[in-house]
Amino acid sequence: MEYRKFGPLDWEVSALGFGCARFPTVNGVEFDPGISEAEAIAMLRYAIDRGVNYVDTAHIYHGGNSEIVVGKALQDGYRAKVRLADKSPIWLLEKSEDFDTILDGQLRKLQTDHVDFYLLHGLDAKSWTKVQELDLFSCAEKAIADGRIGHLGFSFHDTVEVFEQIVDGYDKWTFCQFIYNFLDTEKQAGTRGLKYAAAKGLAIVVMEPIQGGKIARPPDPVRAIWEGAPQTRTVSALALQWVWDHREVAVALSGMSSMQQVEENVACAGAAHTAPLTEDERALLRRIRQTYEELPA
Ligand SMILES: NC(=O)c1ccc[n+]([C@@H]2O[C@H](COP(=O)([O-])OP(=O)(O)OC[C@H]3O[C@@H](n4cnc5c(N)ncnc54)[C@H](OP(=O)(O)O)[C@@H]3O)[C@@H](O)[C@H]2O)c1
Structure with missing residues (x-):
């Protein structure tokens, strides 16, 4: 496994993080509350x-059940092995x-007395105003002081201008989390936001490195290009490596939904620093991206 410095902290994070929004479910429906619990626990522990x-989990993932399953997976000594x-x-x-009230409920579900990282979830211009009106910074700082939270960050869904405003709007952020993949470099925070936050010293946590799985399920014109290209790595491996090739990125979260995906992504993360994309692979991704851009909306 490759490890990278986590922003301002004297701690190194694994290049691959486990996103707990897409556990396998009993009925096969994505995000369903009925998580295939034994399988999910085995996947998380394998990683x-x-x-x-x-x-990485959240109050809303799997209708609130992600936190419960994560709490179970982190029993038997696993809690001490992760942040x-x-x-x-x-x-x-x-x-x-x-x-x-919500934080205390989350800690109960997670069966722990603290979370190492706590994010203000999905900030945009509107919720940013609410954060300030409710003075959530004081609430978070109190929870940091009493040990229930380690560090504060935010996840993000809005324009890069709003992103920069939020980065600058609080001087104690440790990290931020946003969408970043080879197709979404101009969307939301994008490359500009990546550089901005990194220059301010924040740890960068990337979500949707495989665009929530869509990159691995391409439309026909894109699939034809993949299939015609030399098979150096799988599509998902190329997408993950594209993210890791940005040294500003601390950790790429992938929400893996099967043990096979966990095995593949963990293996890729082990080679992240030794196997950057080749120039041919970069050219292939540029061609793929152009093909996506030419598709009807
Ligand atoms: N804070 C926020 O607002 C927010 C928003 C989005 C995500 N997140 C967090 O970020 C995490 C990562 O985002 P994400 O789950 O969208 O990441 P992602 O890695 O882009 O997408 C995960 C999906 O990619 C596919 N996949 C993963 N590995 C694969 C492999 N080796 N081969 C083929 N397909 C593969 C799977 O799709 P299939 O299941 O279809 O096979 C999987 O469900 C989430 O799990 C969540 O923890 C946070």
């Missing part, structure tokens, strides 16, 4: 046993006290 040390990230569902907060 941790091979060096993954960052686990755990969870998120405050800003849209549910009506008053400042709700921050504490």
Whole structure:
């Protein structure tokens, strides 16, 4: 496993983090609350046993059941092997006290007395205003002081201008999380946001490196290009490596939905520093991207 410095912290994170929004489900429906629990626990523990040390969950994932399954997976000594990230569902907060009530409920579900990283979930211009109105920074700082939270960050869904405003709007962010993959370099924070936050010293946590799985399920014109190209790596391996080739990135979160995906992605992360994309692979990704851009909307 490759490890990278996590922003301002004296700690190194595994290049691959486990996103817990896409566990396998009993009925096969993505995001369903009915998680295939034994399978999900085995997947998470397999990844941790091979060096993954960052686990990302949220209040809303799998209808609230992701936190419960993560809590179970992290029993038997696994909690001490990872740093755990969870998120405050800003849209549910009506008053400042709700921050504490929800955080305490999350800790109970996770069967732990603290989360190492806590994110204000899915910030955009509107929720950023709410964060300030409810003075959630004071709430978070109190939780940091009493040990329930290690470090504060945010995940993000809005324009890069809003992103920069949020980065500059609080001087104690440790990290930020946003969508980044070879197709989405201009979307939301994008490459500009990546450089901006990195220059400010924040750790960069990338989500949707495989565009939520869509890159691995391409439309026909794109599939034809993949199939005609030399098969140096799988599509998902190319997409992950493209993210890791950005040295600003601390960790790429992948929401793996089967053991096979966990095995593949963990193996890729082990070679992330020794196997950057070749010039031919970069050219292939540029061609793929252009083909996507030419597709009807
Ligand atoms: N804070 C936020 O607002 C927010 C938003 C989005 C995500 N997140 C977090 O970020 C994490 C990562 O985002 P993501 O789950 O969208 O990541 P992703 O890696 O882009 O997408 C995950 C999907 O990619 C496919 N995949 C993964 N590995 C594969 C492999 N080796 N071969 C083929 N397909 C593969 C699977 O799709 P199939 O299941 O279809 O096979 C999997 O469900 C989430 O799990 C969540 O923890 C946070």
